[in-house]
Amino acid sequence: MxxxxxxxxxxxxxxxxxxxxxxxxxxxxxxxxxxxxxxxxxxxxxSSISSCPVPPQDTHTLNRLNQKDWLATNEVLKFIEALEDPSSVIAFLDRYAKRKDYKPSEALYTLVVDKLAQAKMFDAIEDVMHRIKAPKHRCRLSDDFFYNVIRVYGNVAGRVSKAIDTLFDMPNYNCWPAVRTFNFALNLLVSAKRFDLVHGVYMSAPKLGVEIDACCLNILIKGLCEYGKLEDAFHVLDEFPKQRCEPNVRTFSTLMHALCDRGKIEEAFGLLERMEKEGIFPDTITFNILISGLRKERRVEEGMELLERMKHKGCYPNSGSYQEVLYGLLDSNKFVDAKEFMHRMISEGLDPSFESYKLIIRGLSKKNLLEDVDWALKQMVLQGFVPKMGMWKRILRSMFPRKSRYGSISCEEILEN
Incomplete structure (x- = not known):
């Protein structure tokens, strides 16, 4: 019937x-x-299956939830990994929640968030976060889970405000942020140039149970320097002992970079002396910042001297160190010296940049130093760079300024033939 x-x-x-x-x-x-x-x-x-639409390619996987056998957590995770269409993830959660053996876990929610993030379904991630707050769907979540969610919102979705909201919402999930997560969220604001929010988040550390560390203060200094508030950044430097923290090489390097950008090279060297007195050893990045600052001030010889000084300090220069000095020589139109310095770089196993070759060939061509141009071209090709048409034209113009001795042939006509 x-x-x-x-x-x-x-x-x-x-x-x-x-x-x-x-x-x-x-x-x-x-x-x-x-x-x-x-x-x-x-x-x-x-059967008790969800009313959500199921993409055809995932029907078989979702129907496996209809089996009456008890499902282990690892089996459930494998089912989710097997889903081809990310939109099936929510349907899967709906069906799984109706089973008697439903047991949400951090591993489950982490996999779901990652799946949705890969598909750029960020609104769906918000829905999942709201779902977790319901008593039935609650489970013990660690700081690692929220660090990942904040990373997804900030770095993948570009939703920095949502990332900060998640940081403040963590206590509602019975989880308190670790200093690593707090600093990551703070750095997101600085990187996104949301300087209007940086101070408020920093001041919320006690409320979130976060103990300020040197990394946090360094992020704050970085933000203030980028915001143009250099004086306030130095005030934060004075905060280190008050917070029972010690500044490190990154602290001073950030401040030196800001000073050099503003042409305050002497003050930057003053910081170098201060950090050495405090027993903080400068690294290659510190010296590269100072060499770059000297280059901007056209103080190339001092940059070369600092390059040698690095070695005496037990800090070995890298390709960036040499490249800054080379650019300084090229900026000063010292092309012969630049050629010799480039030769030194190559002999020490360092590769000059394509821009360096472009500038030195242009300068040597203007001075009609064709043998040096020939050397630069050969080195350029050996390094794997391909000279472009504009470079060939410049070389030929130096060889044939107006007319060739064989007649009225221009460099453009030579290239065309």
Whole structure:
């Protein structure tokens, strides 16, 4: 006997309505002996599956939740990993939550967030975060989970405000941020140039149970320097002992960089002396900042001297150190000296940049030093760079300034032929 929950459909219009409904909810259709009658049975009569639409390629995976055997957490994770369409993740959660063995875990939610992040379904991640707050879906979550969510919002989605909201919302999940997570969120604001929010987040550290460390103060100094508030940045430097922290090489390097950008090279060297007195040893980045500052002031010889001084300090220069000195020589139109310095770099296993070759060939061509140009071209090709048409034109113009001795042939005509 057919139960009353079934109903008959005889008209074509009604049939079309039923077939349309199949696109949005799973159903089971039974044809009666009479070919003109279709019986529509709600799928809930056969199994407790979700009414969410299921992409065809994931139907088999989701239907595996219909099995009555107890599912281990690892099995559930494998099911989620097997889903091809990210939109199936939410449908999977809905169905899994209806099972008696439903047991949400941090591993489950982490995988879900990662799946949705890869598909750029950031609104769906917000829905999942709201879902977790419900008693049925709660589980113990660690700082690592929220660090990942904040990273996704900040670095992947570009939703910095949402990342900060998540930081402040952590206590509502019975989880308090570690200093690493707090500093990461603070750095997100600085990187996004949201300087208007940096101070407020910094001042919220006690409320969130975060103990300020040197990394946090360094981020604050970085933000103030980029915001143009150099004086305030130096005030933060004075905060280190008050917070029972010690400044490090990054602290001083950040301040030196800001000073050099403003042409205050002497004050930057003053910081170098201060850090050495405090027993903080400068690294290669510190010296590169100072060499770059000297280059901007056209003090190339001092930059070369500082390059040698680095070695006596037990800090070995890298390609960036040499490159800054080389650019300084090129900026000063000392092309012959630049060629010799480039030769030194190559002999020490360092590769000059393409821009360096471009500038030195231009300068040597203007001085009609063709042998030196030939050397630069050969080194450039050996390094794997390909001279461009503009470079060849400049070289040929130096060889044929106006007319060739063979007639009125211009360098453009030589290139064309």
């Amino acid at each position: 057919i139960p009353r929950s079934l109903f008959s459909v005889n008209t074509t219009k009604a049939r079309h309505a039923i077939f349309a409904s199949l696109l949005t909810s799973p159903t089971i259709i039974i044809r009666t002996p009479s070919s003109s009658t279709i019986l529509l049975l709600p799928s809930s009569s056969f």
